Amino acid sequence: MSDESGAHLETRPGFHPVARCRTAGWRRIAFIGICKHAGKTTAFNHFLSRLTAVGETVGLCSVGIDGERTDHLSGIQKPQIWASEGTLVVSAAQALEASSAMFEWLEELPVSSPLGPLMVARVTLAGEVLLAGVRQRAHVAQAIQRLKAWGAEWCLIDGAFDRIAAGVPGLVDTVVLAVGASAARELSIPAVLRAARPFLRRYRVPAADGALEARLQPAVERGQIGWTTADARDGTAGAPAGSALPDDLLHIAGRDAALFGLPRQAAWSEAVDAVYLPGAVTDEIVADLLGHRRPLQLVADHPAQLLLSETAWARFERAGHRLSVLRPLPLAAVAVNPHHVQGGRLDVRALAGAVAEEAGVPVYDACGGDDEDGGVSRCRNGRRD
Amino acid sequence: MNPVVDYRTKIARPNLHQLRPYGDTMDDGKVQLSFSLPVPDGAEAVEAARQLATKMGLRDAAVVHHEDIGEGFSFFVLYGNCQHAVDYANIHVPKVDVERMDFYAVNAFIRDRIGRKVVILGACTGTDAHTVGIDAIMNMKGYNGEYGLERYPEIDAYNLGSQVENAELVRKAIELRADALLVSQVVTQKDVHLHNLAHLVDLLEAQGLRERLVLVAGGPRITHELALELGYDAGFGPGTLAPEVASFVVQEMVRRGLA
Numbered sequence: 094m095s096d097e098s099g100a101h102l103e104t105r106p107g108f109h110p111v112a113r114c115r116t117a118g119w120r121r122i123a124f125i126g127i128c129k130h131a132g133k134t135t136a137f138n139h140f141l142s143r144l145t146a147v148g149e150t151v152g153l154c155s156v157g158i159d160g161e162r163t164d165h166l167s168g169i170q171k172p173q174i175w176a177s178e179g180t181l182v183v184s185a186a187q188a189l190e191a192s193s194a195m196f197e198w199l200e201e202l203p204v205s206s207p208l209g210p211l212m213v214a215r216v217t218l219a220g221e222v223l224l225a226g227v228r229q230r231a232h233v234a235q236a237i238q239r240l241k242a243w244g245a246e247w248c249l250i251d252g253a254f255d256r257i258a259a260g261v262p263g264l265v266d267t268v269v270l271a272v273g274a275s276a277a278r279e280l281s282i283p284a285v286l287r288a289a290r291p292f293l294r295r296y297r298v299p300a301a302d303g304a305l306e307a308r309l310q311p312a313v314e315r316g317q318i319g320w321t322t323a324d325a326r327d328g329t330a331g332a333p334a335g336s337a338l339p340d341d342l343l344h345i346a347g348r349d350a351a352l353f354g355l356p357r358q359a360a361w362s363e364a365v366d367a368v369y370l371p372g373a374v375t376d377e378i379v380a381d382l383l384g385h386r387r388p389l390q391l392v393a394d395h396p397a398q399l400l401l402s403e404t405a406w407a408r409f410e411r412a413g414h415r416l417s418v419l420r421p422l423p424l425a426a427v428a429v430n431p432h433h434v435q436g437g438r439l440d441v442r443a444l445a446g447a448v449a450e451e452a453g454v455p456v457y458d459a460c461g462g463d464d465e466d467g468g469v470s471r472c473r474n475g476r477r478d
Numbered sequence: 479m480n481p482v483v484d485y486r487t488k489i490a491r492p493n494l495h496q497l498r499p500y501g502d503t504m505d506d507g508k509v510q511l512s513f514s515l516p517v518p519d520g521a522e523a524v525e526a527a528r529q530l531a532t533k534m535g536l537r538d539a540a541v542v543h544h545e546d547i548g549e550g551f552s553f554f555v556l557y558g559n560c561q562h563a564v565d566y567a568n569i570h571v572p573k574v575d576v577e578r579m580d581f582y583a584v585n586a587f588i589r590d591r592i593g594r595k596v597v598i599l600g601a602c603t604g605t606d607a608h609t610v611g612i613d614a615i616m617n618m619k620g621y622n623g624e625y626g627l628e629r630y631p632e633i634d635a636y637n638l639g640s641q642v643e644n645a646e647l648v649r650k651a652i653e654l655r656a657d658a659l660l661v662s663q664v665v666t667q668k669d670v671h672l673h674n675l676a677h678l679v680d681l682l683e684a685q686g687l688r689e690r691l692v693l694v695a696g697g698p699r700i701t702h703e704l705a706l707e708l709g710y711d712a713g714f715g716p717g718t719l720a721p722e723v724a725s726f727v728v729q730e731m732v733r734r735g736l737a
Contacts, residue, residue: 129672156709157706157707157708157709158703158706158707187570191570205575205730205733205734206706206711207574207575207702207703207705207706207712207713208702208703208706209575225703225706225707226706228679228706228709228710228711229683229688229689229709230683230688231688231689253676253707253708253709254672254673254676254707254708255673255676256676256679256680256708256709257680258679258680258683258684258688258709316686348685348686349652349685352645352648352649352652352685353649371686372684372685372686373680373681373684373685374684375645375681377643377645397680397683397684398684400677400680400681400684
């Protein structure tokens with residue numbers, strides 16, 4: 094299939110999003126779900142089985158708890174994670190002890206958890222592994238660094254709930270998004286699409302253009318909020334392309350200033366036409382900017398900083414403003430899971446088709462897989478057989 | 479004359495690998511359950527309740543009480559024998575690996591190991607208005623014979639109350655230079671509050687604050703495992719008292735070099 098030719102459901106033998114990642118050189122992959130029971134771990138297993146089947150050394154960790162038999166709250170059976178010999182894992186000591194796989198313990202990381210310290214271990218006898226204890230972006234960074242140091246050629250990071258914290262450029266190369274029917278209370282494709290849209294949009298936000306990036310560069314380098322005015326831009330009309338403005342034409346505020354209201358900052362004015370936010374972009378922050386008279390270009394640092402609801406996003410754009418990111422993160426694929434956790438299922442082809450139309454990337458059936466994968470399990474009612 | 483026999487030696491011992499509820503005799507599996515049905519009380523309603531209990535896996539289900547509770551609803555109490563067993567001997571529930579200190583020891587620990595006041599914010603976030611749990615931990619009078627964190631001289635405790643938006647909590651954390659956030663949530667089946675708990679973590683990560691904070695979740699259905707899944711450092715359930723939370727926070731601060 095051609096990635097550029099438009100997205101569509103790919104279940105035929107031979108296709109796998111792993112191939113796309115391999116070709117693009119994306120070897121650190123975060124699995125993010127749009128909700129609990131979206132199919133993240135099943136999508137994760139899909140990659141894991143494919144990679145280990147061809148002898149690749151894979152490193153695993155999870156920002157939640159994965160591999161446990163049942164959900165903590167609902168008691169519903171969950172997909173387990175099967176790791177073959179040679180697979181590297183970062184997980185809490187007690188979680189490793191509760192796994193059926195056998196390990197060679199390689200290293201203790203300086204991170205504690207209620208399940209004991211985080212350990213790096215290598216699977217010596219294939220079995221199920223329980224991944225737990227990694228809970229911060231900083232832990233993920235440490236885990237990936239150590240997994241690679243111990244020889245992992247690929248690093249797979251499983252997500253938790255609808256958390257997006259691990260999907261950060263620099264930390265990972267790409268994201269696989271799991272879109273599950275369970276995201277909507279009502280079992281319908283439009284309802285699932287509504288839930289998926291803010292996640293899909295996050296990875297389709299355009300990158301800020303080079304000239305704008307150059308104007309904002311002093312703020313970016315300091316990790317602080319920066320904004321420029323149309324006057325400043327006019328003042329550099331004759332400047333060479335890509336040249337940064339002098340600092341006095343760029344207003345800089347502390348990283349947290351946006352949480353307290355950008356328009357209330359002393360140097361803010363109606364002439365502002367672009368603002369860079371290194372921190373979170375929330376509904377409250379963009380609501381504060383709706384009344385700004387000049388069309389505004391809001392530049393977020395990367396997609397995981399966009400914590401906007403669909404409604405707030407639409408309002409912001411209707412007001413004539415635009416969002417972009419400094420560091421985009423490619424979406425490798427979308428894995429759809431047609432099974433609702435409370436029973437019932439959607440037509441997988443129809444769901445995949447609808448998601449593909451919005452996503453613009455390959456979409457595959459996380460549960461169905463293909464006959465060649467050797468490890469993708471059949472699903473029933475949102476869980477693995 | 480017969481020797482005195484300790485009656486406790488006569489009690490049958492439970493099989494810890496096949497643990498069942500105890501009613502009248504060991505392993506009888508006897509349980510009591512109650513529920514309401516949205517139908518008027520009567521013979522059909524009683525039979526419906528009995529059939530439901532049977533479908534739940536209870537043998538010999540019997541309705542021992544039923545009554546009309548108005549508006550076309552009825553209430554039932556049933557007995558039955560549970561057919562299932564659990565392997566108690568192989569259940570391991572994660573616990574926080576810290577020394578539980580009392581009020582005096584926590585304050586002394588802060589003076590000796592941290593050397594400044596510890597700032598702790600507590601709140602029921604999102605739509606949650608159930609403040610009983612967070613009040614028991616935070617408020618000066620405390621609960622069950624233990625002072626709340628407001629009483630600790632070495633802790634600056636701020637109880638922000640109920641229905642606090644995540645963004646507001648983050649603003650307060652910045653303003654007050656918080657060391658720890660205690661977030662109380664009544665987790666419902668529909669996962670609304672889980673989403674809110676997870677969103678706070680994403681917000682703190684995006685704002686670059688997560689590493690600097692000890693983040694604790696609490697509530698009736700919160701466990702350490704659930705807290706870890708949500709990205710929190712620990713999770714405390716019902717019955718938790720202020721010294722347990724304070725012990726965890728201050729020792730975690732020292733362990734992570736946040737002191």
